[in-house]
Amino acid sequence: MLIRTDNITKTYMAGTVAVVALDGVTVDIGKGEYVALMGPSGSGKSTLMHLLGCLDTPTSGRYWFNDRDISTLDDIELAHLRNREIGFVFQSFNLLPRLSARANVQLPMLYAGMPVRERQARAAELLEMVGLKDRMTHNPNELSGGEMQRVAIARAFANRPSVVLADEPTGNLDSKTGVEIMRIFGSLAEKGNTIILVTHDQAVAGHARRIIHLADGKIVT
Amino acid sequence: MRLVELLRLSLETFRTHRMRSFLTALGIIIGVMTVIAIVSLIQGMNYEVEKQISSLGSNTIFIQKFAFGMGRLDWDEINKRPNFTMDDALAISQLPTIEKVAPSRSRSIGKVTWRSNKVTNVDMSGSTPALAEVGNYTVETGRFINSDDSLRRNQVCVIGGYIVDNLFPYETPLGKRLVLDGKSYLVVGVLARKGSFLGQSQDNVVVVPITSFEKDFAPGRGFGELMYSIAVAAMPKKGVPIEKAIDDVRELMRRRHKLGYDKPDDFGISTQDTIRDIYRNITRVAYIVMIAVAAISLLVGGIGIMNIMLVAVAERTREIGLRKALGATNQDVLWQFLLEAVMLSLVGGAIGVALGLGIAKVVELAAHLKAAAPLWTILVGVGFSAGVGIFFGIYPASRAARLNPIQALRYE
Structure with a gap:
């Protein structure tokens, strides 16, 4: 199993009040699955995504990624794990504005210590994959929202991660562009990539092959 | 991440924030410039004066109504001698x-x-x-x-x-x-x-x-x-x-x-050595003043760098969060911002050295003084500015490194 959680909880301190964001989530996601985490805002889906993406650690419970117990890893090991095994796609794209599309795609490879030539070739290949072959040297401010999200998708797949986590990937896009983006995710899933979508949108979640519903920090289905 | 990449990253700021970088480095520029200019002039003066003192003959004793020296002379008393x-x-x-x-x-x-x-x-x-x-x-x-x-x-x-x-x-x-x-x-x-x-x-x-x-x-x-x-x-x-x-x-x-x-x-008795001592006393004062000026401007420059780096860390909180999500370690982030601070002050130091040498050259031509900046002043100037960069850059950089990636990504 690629992802396995056992009864994980996450509690935040909001001032002096403890907020339970996740309340005992046990979930398994296998290699090659295309999953949507669905739920209204405040349901804990973003918190779960952060935990699954190793950006955060659970308050209690266990999380195994590729059979490695995440709670035993230190900061550097977590950074390496995020770098090699996990790709992120954000609602607001999060491209670095002063870098070209190609340089943005290269960032994860930069932190992986890949040589320049190899990095550039791989970035070009990835941008071609998302249909931006002729936009490689453009800066984000010269790209449309859909194009920016495609650059972000290329970036997420840069180091051939085991899983890509997409947080409301169409949230900042019009519906037509959103459909295009979902088509790209669909085709990437078809090629055997593991993708986890986080969304509150039924239409978006409908693209996934499995839907996990969250409410009040618990899995409901 | 390799050093070359980090360097390229840190130089990025100069390209995007030219004016801000220049103003930030100004304190360092002025400090280093002052030191280099004054040291070269004092060195040039030393050379001339030493030549002059040597020409007196090392073995000559000068006997007069008053000795050469520093400090106040009681002319009324000397008049009565x-x-x-x-x-x-x-x-x-x-x-x-x-x-x-x-x-x-x-x-x-x-x-x-x-x-x-x-x-x-x-x-x-x-x-x-x-x-x-x-x-x-x-x-x-x-x-x-x-x-x-x-x-x-x-x-x-x-x-x-x-x-x-x-x-x-x-x-x-x-x-x-x-x-x-x-x-x-x-x-x-x-x-x-x-x-x-x-x-x-x-x-x-x-x-x-x-x-x-x-x-x-x-x-x-x-x-x-x-x-x-x-x-x-x-x-x-x-x-x-x-x-x-x-x-x-x-x-x-x-x-x-x-x-x-x-x-x-x-009566007063002086020798070449007493004259040399007087001169050394004068230059010692000049050196102390110079060190004070340099220390103050490097301090002010360093605070300016710390300030601008804190601004940069705040401005780029989302970038830091993103980099961490993409696999940057805390150390990668620390180095990125530390090197940026060091490059700011180092470039400032280099400009200061160049301007200082320029001023010394101008004075040399105007005053017929052989101004000479010994290599050590240049090394000290550049070394100190790098030190200022490290000292004042470490706090903002470690703040950036310690940012929580989730909160950083949410930062507006």
């Missing part, structure tokens, strides 16, 4: 530890003319033949004043190269009669050139017999008399330590002035 006399000079010359003595009186005279040519503000010394050796004078052509001149109060003179240039551009000066402030003097010799000191020619000099000086040029009473009273330059015998000779002179003069054992000296 007895003048040196030729008899004092004679007595000193007869000490068993003293080889030679040159008593001299000097003053500046308004003008020296030959036919229609004239030179103004000439330094005139009245002395004895011994001055040639004791005062380090070499005769180029003709002869120095001799004992016969002294004895007979001959109206003869030996002149420096500057006077030759201005009065006798086309003919030999030897055998010509000059008019020195109204008195007619025969040129018997020309001195070898000594060059200039701090842009002032040292060859604008006339040496006459001290006896003739007494007769024709002795200034009246008052301040002039004090300044131009006889000064004695003495050379110890070969093999006699200079301290021994100084003790002998001091003892002799105290006896001649009938000073009780509890009375202080009413």
Whole structure:
């Protein structure tokens, strides 16, 4: 199993009040699955995504990624794990504005210590994959929202991660562009990539092959 | 991540925030520039002054009404001191530890003319033949004043190269009669050139017999008399330590002035070393002032860098969160911001070095001073600015490194 959680909880301190964001989530996601985490805002889906993406650690419970117990890893090991095994796609794209599309795609490879030539070739290949072959040297401010999200998708797949986590990937896009983006995710899933979508949108979640519903920090289905 | 990548990353800021980077580095630029400029000028000055001091002769003792020195002189008290006399000079010359003595009186005279040519503000010394050796004078052509001149109060003179240039551009000066402030003097010799000191020619000099000086040029009473009273330059015998000779002179003069054992000296004795000490004291003060200026501006510059780096970390919170999500370790982030701070101050330091050397060069050309910046000042300038970058950059950088990636990504 690629992802396995056992009864994980996450509690935040909001001032002096403890907020339970996740309340005992046990979930398994296998290699090659295309999953949507669905739920209204405040349901804990973003918190779960952060935990699954190793950006955060659970308050209690266990999380195994590729059979490695995440709670035993230190900061550097977590950074390496995020770098090699996990790709992120954000609602607001999060491209670095002063870098070209190609340089943005290269960032994860930069932190992986890949040589320049190899990095550039791989970035070009990835941008071609998302249909931006002729936009490689453009800066984000010269790209449309859909194009920016495609650059972000290329970036997420840069180091051939085991899983890509997409947080409301169409949230900042019009519906037509959103459909295009979902088509790209669909085709990437078809090629055997593991993708986890986080969304509150039924239409978006409908693209996934499995839907996990969250409410009040618990899995409901 | 490799160093080259980090460097490229840190230089990015200069491209995107040119004005801000320049203003931030300004404190460092000014600090380093000041240090480099002042050090090169002091070094140039040291070179000139050392040359000058060396030319006095390491073995010469100067005996005057007051010693060269720093601090306030009590002129009223000095005025009451007895003048040196030729008899004092004679007595000193007869000490068993003293080889030679040159008593001299000097003053500046308004003008020296030959036919229609004239030179103004000439330094005139009245002395004895011994001055040639004791005062380090070499005769180029003709002869120095001799004992016969002294004895007979001959109206003869030996002149420096500057006077030759201005009065006798086309003919030999030897055998010509000059008019020195109204008195007619025969040129018997020309001195070898000594060059200039701090842009002032040292060859604008006339040496006459001290006896003739007494007769024709002795200034009246008052301040002039004090300044131009006889000064004695003495050379110890070969093999006699200079301290021994100084003790002998001091003892002799105290006896001649009938000073009780509890009375202080009413005369001053200086050597090349005392003059050098005075000079060193002056430059030490200059160095302390310089270090203070540099320290303050580096401190201010460093605070400016820390401030702008904190701004940069805040501005780029989302970027930091993103980089962490993409796999940057805390250390990667730390290095990115630390190197950025170091590059800011290092580039500032380099600009400061360049400007400092430029200023030194300009002053060198304007003041005829050989300004020299030793390599160590450049290394210290650049090294200190890098140190400032590290010191003031570490806090903002570690703040960036410690950011929580989720909160950083949510930051608006």
